[in-house]
Amino acid sequence: DAGITQSPRHKVTETGTPVTLRCHQTENHRYMYWYRQDPGHGLRLIHYSYGVKDTDKGEVSDGYSVSRSKTEDFLLTLESATSSQTSVYFCATHEQASTDTQYFGPGTRLTVL
């Protein structure tokens, strides 16, 4: 499982509150990703990082921001959570651009009431 952990694993919050999800990896992988998983939509990329302080948007980035100050940590922040952001969030990593195999974390189930 490439030494990937996510915290918290479950969270219930209220609309309008800020939420930060953490992904931590011990493999020294350069690339890290945040996906959300919703029924009927598969996995959709929110943001990704190709190195410390280097991040870029994915296909569903509105309402989310990320930060990566260390190789091992990639944070996903919902500045003001909305009910449409209720989802399961997965972090993924891979080693380098030429190695496309991605390894996923265990996921975080977020419910926004």
Place this chain on the structure above:
Amino acid sequence: GENVEQHPSTLSVQEGDSAVIKCTYSDSASNYFPWYKQELGKRPQLIIDIRSNVGEKKDQRIAVTLNKTAKHFSLHITETQPEDSAVYFCAATRGGGKLIFGQGTELSVKP
């Protein structure tokens, strides 16, 4: 942008039968096509992948075929077992790691 369509969305087979899941992609520059299996409440896990310079790849009871001309690839599972029951996702990328996933297929193998 890249789009990946996956069919069927649900598939039910009898134990021992074969199962086939198909995906089509839109970006002709896509060169890597992984398949992930996700059991209920678990993380997606890679089960097999194929690169664009290969037409077919096998690993025991699973195989993947790629038709670059038609821009589609398929997952084949033979001699299905109840433990094969899960959601399967295909994905495609032109490189650099930005995977585009299909919508998923829920496979049910009935004993």
